Structures are given as C-alpha cells and as structure tokens.
Amino acid sequence: MDQQKLEKILNRIREGDVRVVSRLIRNLEDRIPEAKEVIKYIYPHTGQARVVGITGAPGAGKSTITDFLISSYRKQGKTVGVLAVDPTSPFTGGALLGDRVRMQDHAGDSGVFIRSLATRGALGGLSAAVEDAIHVLDVMGKDVIIIETVGTGQSEVDIMNNAHTIVVVLTPGMGDDVQTIKAGIMEIADIFVINKGDQPNAAKLFMDLMRALDMMQECPGGWKPPIVKLGTTANPIKYAEEIDELRKKIDEHLKFLEDKKIIEQREKRKARVQLINAIESQVLVPIIDSLEKDGTLQNMVEKIANKQVSAHEFAEEIKNMFCKKEQ
Amino acid sequence: MDQQKLEKILNRIREGDVRVVSRLIRNLEDRIPEAKEVIKYIYPHTGQARVVGITGAPGAGKSTITDFLISSYRKQGKTVGVLAVDPTSPFTGGALLGDRVRMQDHAGDSGVFIRSLATRGALGGLSAAVEDAIHVLDVMGKDVIIIETVGTGQSEVDIMNNAHTIVVVLTPGMGDDVQTIKAGIMEIADIFVINKGDQPNAAKLFMDLMRALDMMQECPGGWKPPIVKLGTTANPIKYAEEIDELRKKIDEHLKFLEDKKIIEQREKRKARVQLINAIESQVLVPIIDSLEKDGTLQNMVEKIANKQVSAHEFAEEIKNMFCKKEQ
Numbered sequence: 001m002d003q004q005k006l007e008k009i010l011n012r013i014r015e016g017d018v019r020v021v022s023r024l025i026r027n028l029e030d031r032i033p034e035a036k037e038v039i040k041y042i043y044p045h046t047g048q049a050r051v052v053g054i055t056g057a058p059g060a061g062k063s064t065i066t067d068f069l070i071s072s073y074r075k076q077g078k079t080v081g082v083l084a085v086d087p088t089s090p091f092t093g094g095a096l097l098g099d100r101v102r103m104q105d106h107a108g109d110s111g112v113f114i115r116s117l118a119t120r121g122a123l124g125g126l127s128a129a130v131e132d133a134i135h136v137l138d139v140m141g142k143d144v145i146i147i148e149t150v151g152t153g154q155s156e157v158d159i160m161n162n163a164h165t166i167v168v169v170l171t172p173g174m175g176d177d178v179q180t181i182k183a184g185i186m187e188i189a190d191i192f193v194i195n196k197g198d199q200p201n202a203a204k205l206f207m208d209l210m211r212a213l214d215m216m217q218e219c220p221g222g223w224k225p226p227i228v229k230l231g232t233t234a235n236p237i238k239y240a241e242e243i244d245e246l247r248k249k250i251d252e253h254l255k256f257l258e259d260k261k262i263i264e265q266r267e268k269r270k271a272r273v274q275l276i277n278a279i280e281s282q283v284l285v286p287i288i289d290s291l292e293k294d295g296t297l298q299n300m301v302e303k304i305a306n307k308q309v310s311a312h313e314f315a316e317e318i319k320n321m322f323c324k325k326e327q
Numbered sequence: 328m329d330q331q332k333l334e335k336i337l338n339r340i341r342e343g344d345v346r347v348v349s350r351l352i353r354n355l356e357d358r359i360p361e362a363k364e365v366i367k368y369i370y371p372h373t374g375q376a377r378v379v380g381i382t383g384a385p386g387a388g389k390s391t392i393t394d395f396l397i398s399s400y401r402k403q404g405k406t407v408g409v410l411a412v413d414p415t416s417p418f419t420g421g422a423l424l425g426d427r428v429r430m431q432d433h434a435g436d437s438g439v440f441i442r443s444l445a446t447r448g449a450l451g452g453l454s455a456a457v458e459d460a461i462h463v464l465d466v467m468g469k470d471v472i473i474i475e476t477v478g479t480g481q482s483e484v485d486i487m488n489n490a491h492t493i494v495v496v497l498t499p500g501m502g503d504d505v506q507t508i509k510a511g512i513m514e515i516a517d518i519f520v521i522n523k524g525d526q527p528n529a530a531k532l533f534m535d536l537m538r539a540l541d542m543m544q545e546c547p548g549g550w551k552p553p554i555v556k557l558g559t560t561a562n563p564i565k566y567a568e569e570i571d572e573l574r575k576k577i578d579e580h581l582k583f584l585e586d587k588k589i590i591e592q593r594e595k596r597k598a599r600v601q602l603i604n605a606i607e608s609q610v611l612v613p614i615i616d617s618l619e620k621d622g623t624l625q626n627m628v629e630k631i632a633n634k635q636v637s638a639h640e641f642a643e644e645i646k647n648m649f650c651k652k653e654q
Contacts, residue, residue: 036639043637057384131638264632271631271638275624276615278642283650284611288603297602304598305591310370311458311598312363315605323610323649 001034006041013042013139016110021136025115028132031281039132042139049081049138050254053163054148060169061195064233066148068243070112073144076247079111081137085118085130085149085159113137127158128277131270134162160188161273164266165253167246169193170209172201189225190253193246197229223256287322328361333368340369340466343437348467352442355459358608366459369466376408376465377581380490381475387496388522391560393475395570397439400471403574406438408464412445412457412476412486440464454485455604461489487515488600491593492580494573496520497536499528516552517580520573524556550583614649 012020027035052069054062066082073080106112117129130147137145149159160166168189192213194205209227226249230242257263291297300314339347354362379396381389393409400407433439444456457474464472476486487493495516519540521532536554555573560566584590618624627641 040637040639043639044634047634267632268628271628272624274631274638275627275641278638279614279645280611282639282642282646283614284607287606287610297599300602301595301598304601305594307371307374310367311601311605312367312370312609314602315609318606319609322651324651 001037006038009038010042010045010139013136014045014141016113016140018113021113021140022115024136025117025129025133028136029117029129031285035132039135043135046135046138049134049142049145050165051134051145051147051163052250053160053166054146054169055150055160055166056169056193056195057171058150060171061230062148062150062169065167065169065193065195065230065243065246066146067106068233068240069146069247070106071240072243072247074109074111075244078143079141080113081140081142081145082112082114083130083133083137083145083147084114084116085126085147113140113142127273128281130159131162131274131277158273158277162270164257164263165190165250167191167193167250169195170205171196172199172205190223191246191249192225192227194227194229196232198231202229223253287318291318328364333365336365337369337372337466340463341372341468343440343467345437345440348440348463349442351463352444352456352460355463356444356456358612362459366462370462373462373465376461376469376472377492378461378472378474378490379577380487380493381473381496382477382487382493383496383520383522384498385477387498388557389475389477389496392494392496392520392522392557392570392573393473394433395560395567396473396574397433398567399570399574401436401438402571405470406468407440408467408469408472409439409441410457410460410464410472410474411441411443412453412474440467440469454600455608457486458489458601458604485600485604489597491584491590492517492577494518494520494577496522497532498523499526499532517550518573518576519552519554521554521556523559525558529556550580614645618645 009020009024013024024035024038028039054066054069056062063084066084070080070082106114115133117126117133134145134147147159147163166188168191170192172194192209194202194209196202197206206227206229213225213227228242228246228249230246231238233239257266288297291300300309303309304311304314336347336351340351351362351365355366381393381396383389390411393411397407397409433441442460444453444460461472461474474486474490493515495518497519499521519536521529521536523529533554533556540552540554553576555569555576557569557573558565584593615624618627627636630636631638631641
C-alpha cells in the first residue's frame with residue numbers, strides 16, 4: 001500500500017468514518033496483511049485514549065455495566081469506544097448477534113462505537129486483534145475505550161494487559177465467590193465491582209473480598225483496589241447513579257496512574273505483550289501456514305499420532321528449516 | 328545425554344520410580360532441555376494409557392470428582408495418574424499446597440500418582456508441560472490418566488485436546504448456567520456432569536442442557552454426550568455410587584471411540600496440538616529469550632511504549648533476524 005493511500009485511511013479514521021473503521025477491524029481479525037500495514041502507519045498517532053478493561057465470569061453483568069458506563073461517560077461529554085471480546089468461540093466464531101443487539105441502545109450516537117471481536121482460531125490471534133483494534137479506536141479519537149471480556153484464562157489476562165484500569169466484576173453466589181476469581185485476575189484488578197449487590201450473599205462476598213485484599217501486597221504507588229457495589233437494573237435510576245460512582249473511581253485510578261507516573265509502566269507492560277503477540281503472528285503463524293500448504297504438517301501429525309516420532313523431534317527439524325543458525 | 332542414561336531413565340519410569348518421575352515432570356515445567364530429550368526417547372513407548380479430561384468452572388467440584396473417580400478406578404484394579412492443572416497463577420506460580428492436601432487421600436497407594444502443574448509464565452508452556460507429563464505417566468504404566476483443569480480460556484481447550492474423553496462439570500446456580508459453558512467447551516464435551524445436583528436449580532440446568540444438546544450437531548460416529556447427575560458428598564456412599572456411574576459412562580465412551588476407530592482421529596488432533604506447542608517452544612521461546620538477554624527486547628518495548636515504532640514493525644525486523652528468507 002502506498003503512502004498516499006495510508007494517509008487517506010489515517011484521515012478517514014481520524015474523521016471517525018465508521019465504515020472504514022469497521023472494515024479495518026474486520027481485516028485485523030482476519031489477519032489481512034494490509035490491515036497490519038495500516039496499524040504500523042497509524043501507530044505514532046495513538047496514545048490519547050484511556051483504556052478500561054472490564055472482566056468477570058459469564059453472566060456477571062459485564063454488558064449491562066458497559067452499557068450504563070457508556071451513558072455515564074457520554075454525560076461527561078466523553079466519546080466512547082467499546083470492544084466486546086468473545087474469546088469463547090474458537091469453534092463457532094463470530095459475535096455478530098451480540099453486536100446487533102447492543103448497538104441498539106446507543107444507535108445514532110456518533111460518540112459511541114461498539115464492536116465485538118471473536119477468535120478465528122489463530123494462535124494468540126484474538127489478543128493481537130484486540131490490541132490493534134484499540135489503536136484504531138484511539139486514532140478515531142475515542143476518549144475512553146472499554147474492553148469487555150470474560151476473565152479466566154491466560155488469553156484474557158493478556159487482553160487485560162492492554163487496559164490502563166482493570167475492573168473485575170463479581171456477583172454473589174457464583175460458585176465459591178472469591179475463590180472463583182483467583183484466576184490470575186485478582187492480582188491485576190484495579191477496581192472491584194460487586195454486581196447484583198441486592199442479593200442475599202452480597203455482604204458475605206464484600207467481606208471475603210475485603211479480607212482477600214487485605215492479604216494482598218500493595219500495588220506500586222499505594223493504590224488499594226476499591227470495591228464498588230451495584231444494585232439491580234430493576235431500579236435503573238439508582239443503578240445509573242451507582243455506575244456514575246464506578247466511573248468516578250475509574251477516573252480516580254487514571255489520575256492516580258498519571259500522578260504517580262505509573263502510566264508509563266503500564267504502557268511498557270502493554271508494549272511487551274504487543275511485541276510478543278506480533279512476533280507470534282509474524283514468525284510462528286507463517287511457519288505453520290507454510291508447513292500446512294504442502295502437506296508437511298499433516299505428515300508429521302500422522303507420525304506423531306502413530307508414536308513413531310515425538311513432536312519435539314519434528315519441532316527441531318522445523319527450527320532448522322526455518323530459523324537461521326546462530327540462535 | 329547418552330543412550331545408556333536415557334535407557335536407564337526409561338526403565339526407572341517404567342518401574343514407577345516416583346522420585347525419577349517427579350523430578351522429570353518438574354524439569355519439564357522448568358523447560359530443562361534434558362527433560363525434552365527424555366520425552367523424545369520415551370515417546371515411542373507411549374500410547375497405552377487412556378486420558379480423561381475433567382473441566383469446569385472454579386468451585387464446580389472437579390477435585391472432589393477426581394478423588395472419587397480415583398477410588399472408582401482403583402476398585403476396578405486400574406492404576407491412575409492425575410495431573411491437576413492450575414493455569415490460573417501466572418503471578419503466584421506453583422500449586423504445591425494443593426498437591427500436598429490432595430496426596431493425603433491416596434497416600435501410600437502406589438497405584439495412584441498425583442501431580443499439580445502450574446504455568447511458569449511461558450508462552451504455551453503449560454499446555455506443553457501437560458502433554459509431556461501425560462507421556463511420562465503413560466510410560467509409567469498408569470492405565471488411566473486424569474487431567475483436571477479450569478475450563479474457559481483457549482489454553483484450557485488446548486489442554487483438553489490431550490484427552491480421549493472430556494468430562495465437563497456444571498453446577499446449578501453458577502451464573503447463567505448453560506451460558507456459562509458456551510466457552511468453546513460445550514462443543515468438545517463428551518460427557519456432562521451436573522454436580523451438586525441436589526440444589527434447587529439442578530432440574531432447570533438439566534433441561535437447559537438437554538435443549539442445548541438437542542440443538543447441537545451430532546458427533547462423528549453418533550455419540551450423544553450423556554448427562555450424569557451427582558448429588559453431594561454429604562452422602563459419601565451414594566456419591567461414590569454415582570461416581571461409579573460416571574466411570575461407566577467414561578468406559579462406554581472409550582469403547583465407543585475404539586469401536587468406531589475415532590480414537591485415531593483424537594490421536595491426530597492431539598498430535599497436531601503437540602506439534603504446534605513444540606514449534607512454539609522451540610522456535611518462539613528461544614527468539615524471545617535471546618532478544619531479552621542482550622537488552623534488545625527491552626529497547627523495543629521502550630520504543631513501542633513511546634509510540635515511536637509499532638510492534639508489527641519490530642516483529643518484521645525480528646523475523647528477518649531469526650528466520651531464513653524463503654518462507
């Protein structure tokens with residue numbers, strides 16, 4: 001792609017051209033090489049947006065919180081981008097329905113852009129696509145970018161590494177409560193939300209969480225994750241007020257990051273994850289693609305399955321085939 | 328390592344030397360090169376064990392089910408190996424406590440070998456370590472190997488690909504029930520368990536699950552995942568009987584796989600995952616290690632964090648540094 005075309009796309013993104021942005025994000029999901037070129041080109045124009053990650057078990061109410069948060073930010077005059085990540089369907093793919101349902105609430109508001117991303121089965125592909133999509137929404141001029149994802153596996157922790165502020169949503173009575181979130185997420189949470197806080201076990205969850213937080217090491221700079229309690233959307237006015245409180249806590253956290261210069265550390269953490277993902281997609285994926293194309297991979301798989309040769313032995317062969325000596 | 332030493336280790340593993348096996352598994356977790364050599368050497372002696380995967384949300388009762396399953400298999404005269412995978416602690420590392428607690432139940436029974444594995448922060452490292460540990464327990468002569476893991480992210484799906492039979496454990500009242508497990512796991516389940524089936528919402532979960540199963544495509548060969556309902560360990564005798572039922576369903580599934588020659592397909596699926604993991608650990612990990620050693624990675628991370636250069640641009644550079652041209 002020539003300079004001129006790239007510049008044109010950059011300008012379209014900056015103007016907030018939804019069609020251009022949507023197509024670009026789709027191409028990123030599909031790993032179209034041109035889309036990567038665009039990211040390389042627009043990357044120096046990123047860095048303005050603040051990224052908020054919202055994570056929690058399925059059914060914890062993340063989407064509702066996101067929807068109310070959008071309204072809360074809009075009242076502040078802030079523009080919002082949302083990336084709803086569905087890492088769940090390596091098999092079924094796509095999260096289109098969700099998109100369509102969710103677009104309705106904020107349809108016609110050009111200050112809001114919502115997109116769902118799903119895996120397409122690639123190695124680390126989702127995390128890479130999320131990263132790049134964040135860059136796009138950043139250049140698009142969105143003040144706040146919310147990434148919403150189910151939080152348990154390593155890939156979700158990776159995705160959350162893209163956020164400046166990580167909000168972990170819990171609900172009472174989901175399994176063993178605090179134990180449910182020991183999944184590596186506890187350590188990276190900046191703010192906890194107890195959603196459906198009107199339910200009977202909410203007080204217990206609150207106490208358990210307090211105790212767990214007391215036992216944790218303090219964050220660098222002295223941030224102690226606050227716990228925000230939300231009620232139910234059956235009372236939408238009260239719920240919206242509670243969400244405003246959550247928004248304020250997020251603002252406080254961002255201010256804390258900026259004051260304490262911690263934001264630079266977070267940027268570095270993000271950069272590291274980005275780099276490793278990029279290496280994965282530029283080194284590993286082409287190797288596998290090329291082995292697949294001429295049937296070599298299938299032959300190897302056959303021999304491994306028959307217990308003739310171990311995967312490690314083939315991997316060494318592959319290393320010699322594709323990698324330069326002096327490693 | 329010379330042939331003679333490898334042969335000696337092979338024999339030790341076959342004799343069931345717990346010390347040798349434990350050290351080997353620890354070395355695999357730590358990615359000690361010699362451990363990989365051992366795997367390459369012993370690999371042709373694998374293929375006897377049947378691998379059962381047990382997955383489900385945290386707090387679903389997987390450990391209890393595993394413990395009872397061990398007893399059920401032991402009554403049948405079968406030896407059992409267990410790998411409890413804790414993908415949750417990239418931050419805290421280690422699952423030693425869990426090991427020690429769990430060893431007690433079957434302590435002194437040489438027909439049972441239990442080990443916990445945790446990530447050590449490596450890319451795909453856990454999945455690779457699990458794979459290799461399965462080979463070790465296989466050569467050790469364990470008839471059944473149970474892999475137990477929290478099931479939601481992609482890495483857990485990868486781990487489950489090592490199993491011949493995949494058991495998904497659900498409990499009533501955990502979030503949105505069936506929605507909770509849409510996480511790519513629904514599609515790969517061979518048997519569903521409703522644990523804590525004495526709880527009020529169990530019947531609803533059962534119905535929801537039935538409906539979801541009816542909507543799914545049939546498995547190759549016509550296996551329809553059965554649903555096994557378990558009560559509570561408050562009634563241990565009844566619970567043990569119910570677990571016996573589960574064990575029978577697992578046996579049935581294995582028989583089905585063998586009769587229909589589907590086991591070969593599963594072996595191929597496993598082999599593919601193994602190969603890709605091996606490529607990852609032999610190609611990607613050394614590249615990152617070497618970039619890290621001389622500070623190149625840190626420099627790159629700095630420039631990405633400062634929005635000077637995109638991760639993709641560096642990844643291309645890295646590709647040119649480490650990979651041969653004709654890809």
